[in-house]
Amino acid sequence: MSRILTSIAAGLLLSGSLALAQDTDKPQKTLTIGDKAPSIKDVSWIKGKPVEAFKEGETYLVECWATWCGPCIRAFPHLSKLQKQYKGKLRILGVGVWERGDDPMPMVKEFVAKQGDKMDYTVGLEMNDSIAKNWMGPAGQNGIPCGYLVGKEGRIEWIGHPGTIDPVLESYFAGTWDREAFAVDFKKEQEEERVMRTLTPVLRQASQSGNYTKAFEAIDAAAAKHPDMTVLMETKFQMMLMSDDHAKDAYSLGDSVLMNNWDNAQMLNSVSWSVLTNPNIKHRDLNFAMKAAERANQLTENKDASILDTLARAYFDKGMVDKAIATQERAIQHAPEGQKDEMKETLEKYLEGQPKVG
Helix, strand or coil, X not given: CCCCCCCHHHHHHHHCCCCCCCCCCCCCCCCCCCCECCCCCCEEEEECCXXXXXXXXXXEEEEEECCCCHHHHHHHHHHHHHHHHCCCCEEEEEEECCCCCCCCHHHHHHHHHHHHHHXXXXXXXXXXXXXXXXHHCCCCCCCCCEEEEECCCCEEEEEECHHHCHHHHHHHHHCCCCHHHHHHHHHHHHHHHHHHHHCHHHHHHHHHHCCCHHHHHXXXXXXXXXXXXXXXXXXXXXXXXXXXXXXXXXXXXXXXXXXXXXXXXXXXXXXXXXXXXXXXXXXXXXXXXXXXXXXXXXXXXXXXXXXXXXXXXXXHHCCCHHHHHHHHHHHHHHCCHHHHHHHHHHHHHXXXXXXXXX
16 A cells, blocks of 8 residues: 655655655755635647636635656546536546656647546646746745645645545535645644755665665754754664664664654554565564554544554454455545545455465
8 A cells, every 4th residue: 555655754754765856955845734825827728628827716726747757647546536526516636747758748648538537627738848937946845646725715725645524615605615734734744845856865865775874863853953853763664674783773763752642643643654564674573563553543533444454454464364454444435535446455455365475
């Protein structure tokens, strides 16, 4: 089960490597919650009625995708369902980004045509990297699919994975959406991304060389300046797990990470999933992973699909197949439409008693 994790640290933890834009000292423009949405005019529209500008009083979901992005493709039916559900209230604009080649338009047009009703909303392709430069980069978004909810005032209301937008739309159209509260959380996330970006060179070097000493020193220094930024110690813990010299000692720090985040369900889930699935980990403590996942599930009252999916994996890897199956079935019940098919595939593997890959 893939996780869309936007932080630089998360990219390192899941893959063991960093593939990031080059660092620069030049001031970068930013895009955050409450800002006016950037222009949409430099998009070539392939399907649906073209959009030249956002109209006041109308609501849009700008969803960034690519032909080579598996999670994007799996999200198409969910977006089509949302377009039908909110017909007359919401207009979904699927804009292709980061496509390869000098002239990707013919290939993208053919791809969209083959999708048929799976992409039953307005679809286009960015020109001159317009969305990458004016939306993705300024908002600090490094992964797709990525959605931007543009409200009736033409301002950004929400940024995130389109598979998680259902409750946001429900709240927005019910008039209960709290943009300011979400902005606070998003600003904190962006600040953490900026701090992690400053660590990028040393983390990359450590990942490539296998020598983590300087990385640990840099993380400790950053943690001294940002004591509330718990992702730093999580990053150190994960890097220790990938080190031949530190893997067996990592879980003493891991226990501290769990306790410091004991009421943070998403952080606990992230730690558990990485311990369970990161192929670069040298020593995998399944009891530790299960403890984190069970606490995350407790905090979310047995209703969060992604957390239930993680917990099911922990049970399966521990040989508790019946509990894994029951938990995965519950995950499917609570999953957004865009995630159900992948979770069902996982359930089939559990029913067959096969190890889950990935």
